[in-house]
Amino acid sequence: MIVMKRIVGLPGDTVSYHCCLTTCRAPLVVPPGHLWLEGDNKAKSIDSRDYGPVPMALVTGRSVAVVWPPSRMQFV
Template identity: 35%
Template structure:
């Protein structure tokens, strides 16, 4: 008959090795979640119909967020800290990049606004329910925390984000030519 003490020692040894192995991976996983990729939930209706197209308040889109790349282009959907309240996160689409001159919508008083270096112009897809650059102007890219790259849930809408689905009638001047 086997000695029960030996079995316990073996169990303790295996348990300790597994615990150490798991513990060593925790910082790596935390780094990846905070700086590379994570999953988020889209709240609100400012990005309809791209996100949360249903009126059901209980069903929210779960999305894959990419945090590593800081290169933003027109059509990207981004998560950013509100310039008015840094505790609040917003989901908006990039419509203008640095050096563009954007044609604004109300309530902005100026009809044309230049986008300075290191800034982007963001708007919600549902323009009547969006607080965006038309209210607070161009946004520093330093306020952007992630780029939304895919919808994970609901499964019926799962897939990559349509970066071409942004407001086609956004008017901006880029260099010396006007693009519509």
């Protein structure tokens, strides 16, 4: 299965977040060797707000292009 999320926190970063509903959570420091990932559609995305920091070893690739919308098409 391929999952694509945006990296919003690196090891040592402090992230503030709200769970998908209105539950507030305290700021969290991303532990060493982990990343904080969030999807672009925050209302429907299942991401680090649900399952916590992700081990860097689970990241297997990176985006190389934006293809939608066509007006933003580019290599990154």
